[in-house]
Amino acid sequence: MTDRLPELAADADVEAAREALVSWYEADHREFPWRRTDDPYRILVSEVMSQQTQLSRVEEAYADFLDRWPAVTDLAAAERGDVVAFWSAHSLGYNNRAKYLHEAANQVVDEYDGSFPESPDELQELMGVGPYTANAVASFAFNNGDAVVDTNVKRVLHRAFGVPDDDAAFEEAASSLMPAGESRVWNNAIMELGGVACGTTPRCEEAGCPWRRWCHAYRTGDFTAPDVPEQPSFEGSRRQFRGRVVSTLKEYDELPLSKLGPRIRVDYAPGGEYGREWLDGLLADLADDGLVEVEAGDGETVARLRR
The missing domain is CATH 1.10.10.10 (Winged helix-like DNA-binding domain superfamily/Winged helix DNA-binding domain)
Structure with a gap:
């Protein structure tokens, strides 16, 4: 693990940046229902629903889904057509996500005796669960994940610490920053930073960004960020x-x-x-x-x- 990132100021080390971010997150962050649980089933539902879907729409759908199928055994016992129809009615995007979520629930019940696997590698054995989702579930349910690298995290690392627009570089930098054994709070915190303070239009002062002291973009005024493909419009698609x-x-x-x-x-x-x-x-x-x-x-x- 490196002890310094490209643009980290000479008077600061990685530990100072870690502490600043976690303190900022724990003092005040957005309240989502999936942040108030460590149930891997509920976290998996939220992660699948959140794929390219606005969080405001996900919150209502998430509550309705869990009212209907509150546990993995309930979802496994459901008719697949009912799950797909729910997905469609709530405009949650591609219906095959509902199909895969239903199949994953059946795997947990049939192959894992109703208990979710806990590591990212094992979680990827579930139908429709790719590396990102597996890591998120491992992090938020079991505190057993690696550093999450999503669009928000890439933008933050590129702006704050001059990490080049390269997937391997982002992975290395994200792993260097995350404190060992703290994937739950860390991944929530850095994604919150990207979602609240360091969005497409930065809100450094309004959101009280904890990394202003070291941030390359804040210091230079250059807030360019890696290119991210736009999500195609759902309406008419x-x-x-x-x-x-x-x-x-x-x-x-x-x-x-x-x-x-x-x-x-x-x-x-x-x-x-x-x-x-x-x-x-x-x-x-x-x-x-x-x-x-x-x-x-x-x-x-x-x-x-x-x-």
Whole structure:
């Protein structure tokens, strides 16, 4: 572990920067329900919901989800179609996340006897759980994670300490900064810094950034940050209409495509731009994800949720 970062002032060491950030976080931070628990199931739900979804929308969905399926055993016992329909109704993005979350719950129950694995490597064995999510669950549930490196953390490290826009450099710097055995508080704190004080538009003074004393960007006025791809708009997107397909089929059980099309798009016309070919593409995507099945009926093709 290095004891100094590229732009860390000569009169400060890494320990001083650590203490300043943790003190800032513990004195005042945003209250989210998933920060008030160390239940790995609830943390996993929050992490999956938060993927490219605004936190204001996640909070309501998170509460509703846990009211309905309060424990991993409840989710494992649920019908997959019910979980997917919930996801779609709450506009939580790609429906395959709901499918994978349901499958992960079944893995925990069937393969781990209802108890979550505790290390990032083991957590990645769960369906749909990649390195970032595994590390977050290990950190926030078990205090057993590595340094989280997300968009916010990259921006903070680049601005504050001149870490170059390179994934390996960010990983090394983040690991150097995190105190050993403190992944829960540290990862929460540095992500909070990026979300509250060091956003796209920095709020150094208003948020009382604890790193102003050492920050390269604050000292020079150069607040450029690594390029981050923008999240495509949900409104009008294919994923929005895939969600509508799932919601509609949940309501009607099954529908012929001639009736399904107009229910998910008012300007649906079989031979038009948003017609049968467009609808077939949505259904093919959902079938590939294991969410719907399509088959020939009495003279017309019908679609239904896969159970």
